[in-house]
Structure formats: C-alpha cells, structure tokens
Amino acid sequence: MKVTIVGAGAVGASCAEYVAIKNFASEVVLLDIKEGYAEGKAMDLMQTATLNGFDTKITGSTNDYSKTADSDIAVITSGIPRKPGMTREELIGINAGIVKEVSSNLIKHSPNVTLIVVSNPMDTMTYLVHKTTGLPKNKIIGMGGALDSARFKYRLSEALECPPSDVDGMVIGGHSDTGMVPLTRLATRNSVPVTAFLSEDRLNQVSEDTKVGGATLTKLLGTSAWYAPGAAVSGLVQAIACDQKKMFPCSALLDGEYGLSDLCIGVPAILGKDGLEKIVELQLDDAEKAKMKESAEGVKKTNGLLDV
Numbered sequence: 662m663k664v665t666i667v668g669a670g671a672v673g674a675s676c677a678e679y680v681a682i683k684n685f686a687s688e689v690v691l692l693d694i695k696e697g698y699a700e701g702k703a704m705d706l707m708q709t710a711t712l713n714g715f716d717t718k719i720t721g722s723t724n725d726y727s728k729t730a731d732s733d734i735a736v737i738t739s740g741i742p743r744k745p746g747m748t749r750e751e752l753i754g755i756n757a758g759i760v761k762e763v764s765s766n767l768i769k770h771s772p773n774v775t776l777i778v779v780s781n782p783m784d785t786m787t788y789l790v791h792k793t794t795g796l797p798k799n800k801i802i803g804m805g806g807a808l809d810s811a812r813f814k815y816r817l818s819e820a821l822e823c824p825p826s827d828v829d830g831m832v833i834g835g836h837s838d839t840g841m842v843p844l845t846r847l848a849t850r851n852s853v854p855v856t857a858f859l860s861e862d863r864l865n866q867v868s869e870d871t872k873v874g875g876a877t878l879t880k881l882l883g884t885s886a887w888y889a890p891g892a893a894v895s896g897l898v899q900a901i902a903c904d905q906k907k908m909f910p911c912s913a914l915l916d917g918e919y920g921l922s923d924l925c926i927g928v929p930a931i932l933g934k935d936g937l938e939k940i941v942e943l944q945l946d947d948a949e950k951a952k953m954k955e956s957a958e959g960v961k962k963t964n965g966l967l968d969v
C-alpha cells in the first residue's frame with residue numbers, strides 16, 4: 662500500500678507521522694515544492710521508526726512526481742494556511758491553482774489513485790478536483806468533517822466533564838466557520854443522548870465553539886492547526902487502505918442526496934477499498950435541513966469564484 666502526501670508542511674508531516682505509526686502502509690512518499698524540505702521531513706520521521714516501532718518506509722521528493730508512481734492513495738495538503746483573522750475562503754486565490762496542478766500531476770503517475778483533498782477552502786477544492794480531473798466520483802474525497810467531529814466530541818466531553826472516548830457525535834455541512842452543522846440531537850454519551858445531560862444553551866455553546874474550532878486554534882498558534890487535522894486524514898487513509906467500511910463525514914460530490922446537487926459538502930460516508938463507497942442519508946429534522954441548505958448556499962457561493 663503506497664500513500665503519497667503532497668505538501669510536507671505542518672498537516673502533511675503530521676499525517677505522514679500518524680500513517681506511519683499506525684503501521685498499515687508499506688510506503689509513504691512526501692512531496693513538496695520547497696527544495697529538500699520533503700526529504701528532510703522524511704528523514705526526520707524515518708529516524709523515529711525504531712523509537713515508535715513502525716516499518717513504513719518514508720521517502721521525500723522535491724516536486725518529482727515519478728517518485729509517487731502507482732500510489733494507491735494520495736493526500737493533497739499543498740497550499741497556504743490561513744493567518745489569524747482570515748477565513749478559509751480567502752485562500753482560494755492561491756490554493757485553487759496549486760490544487761489543480763498537483764491533482765493533475767498525481768493522476769498522470771497514478772491513474773487509479775484515490776485522492777483525499779485537505780487544502781482550503783476544502784469543499785471548494787474538492788469540487789475543483791472533481792471538475793478538472795475526470796476521476797470517478799468515489800475516488801475524490803474531501804477531509805473536514807472527520808476533524809470537525811473530533812473537535813465536536815472534545816467540546817462535548819468538556820461540557821459533560823467526561824473523557825472524549827465516552828462521546829460520539831458528528832458534524833456535517835461545509836468545512837467553514839459558519840457552515841458546519843454539529844448534530845447535537847444525535848450525539849450521545851455511551852448511547853444516552855447528550856440532550857439528557859446538557860441544556861439547550863450549553864449545547865448551543867458547544868456547537869458554536871465547534872464551528873470556530875479552526876479559527877480558535879489559528880488565533881492561538883498564528884497559523885492553522887496540524888495534529889488533529891493530520892490524525893483525521895490518517896483515519897480516512899487507513900479506512901480506505903484497510904477496507905474498513907468505516908463511516909466518516911466527508912466532503913462528497915452530491916447528486917440529489919440531502920436535496921443537494923453539483924457541490925461537495927460534508928455528509929456521512931462509508932470508506933473502503935473503493936474510496937467513498939456510499940453516502941449515508943440521515944433523516945434530518947427541519948432545523949437541521951435548514952442549516953444544511955444554508956451551508957450549501959455558502960459553499961456554492963465560494964465555488965462560484967472558481968474558473969471551471
């Protein structure tokens with residue numbers, strides 16, 4: 662199982678580290694445009710192999726896509742991250758060109774690859790890859806909801822004063838400060854609805870904190886987050902590589918599901934060896950449906966800025 666990660670920056674390197682530590686891939690190739698950078702990150706990570714007990718071979722490449730040939734899965738993290746005060750949408754001008762070029766280069770060397778898009782604004786970048794590559798739609802997946810759901814569970818565990826592992830929950834919708842739809846109605850603590858423990862006000866606070874999760878970290882760090890993003894991507898990679906049939910909210914190209922078409926947005930999906938194998942349609946209540954519709958309008962507005 663060969664995994665390529667384009668962009669050896671904060672998220673790409675974190676993803677490579679988690680993939681290696683989970684020890685399911687034979688090979689990880691890190692590729693970056695910055696001379697020597699991916700090679701350096703790969704060597705540093707390889708020197709953790711005996712410390713962390715993994716056998717995955719990690720190599721680096723400065724923009725040489727021949728090294729990525731025959732990848733099964735490729736992750737696109739290349740592009741610029743936001744700075745405090747910015748929205749993800751503001752990154753479109755620079756990142757669209759990068760994502761378009763990188764996805765085309767990847768496919769030239771790995772025509773059967775499954776692509777996981779991470780660069781922001783992620784839903785729009787995923788849509789761009791669908792529009793420009795011609796890959797089947799199950800082979801292009803946007804990562805956002807897995808991360809947003811992890812942050813949601815973290816915020817719920819804070820409110821419940823319990824370990825995060827006690828909590829289950831999901832965030833669907835667009836991966837933006839205003840577009841996320843945390844499904845508080847369906848969240849549970851050990852199968853008991855969290856609504857049994859937390860007031861509506863407290864749950865609203867949890868939702869709001871979740872939605873600005875990325876912005877909160879960007880303000881603290883001066884750039885956007887990488888540990889949880891890298892871990893979330895590695896979860897998607899593992900589900901595909903190991904044919905796990907796990908369900909994650911992913912940015913998927915919709916064709917009527919949830920009453921939406923011609924956009925990529927976060928919905929629950931089953932991931933396995935064929936990539937995004939199935940979109941799961943939840944029965945949303947009226948308030949959730951309205952939030953999803955509004956979120957989709959936001960994503961479509963950003964898609965409108967693309968030259969496709």
Ligand SMILES: NC(=O)C1=CN([C@@H]2O[C@H](COP(=O)(O)OP(=O)(O)OC[C@H]3O[C@@H](n4cnc5c(N)ncnc54)[C@H](O)[C@@H]3O)[C@@H](O)[C@H]2O)C=CC1
Pocket residue numbers: 667668669670671672673692693694695698738739740741742743752756759762763778779780781783804805808836884885886887890
């Ligand atoms: N979807 C999500 O949930 C998340 C998305 N992100 C996004 O991921 C992207 C990467 O974030 P970071 O890793 O923090 O940024 P970073 O700046 O640390 O790393 C980005 C890397 O991409 C490389 N790069 C730029 N153009 C390239 C090209 N044409 N080919 C190959 N490499 C190229 C840069 O040299 C740099 O090393 C950003 O757009 C960020 O907004 C970040 C966190 C979560």
Ligand SMILES: O=C([O-])CC(=O)C(=O)O
Pocket residue numbers: 742743749781808874875876879885886890
């Ligand atoms: O906040 C950002 O810009 C990066 C990102 O998508 C996240 O951490 O959720």
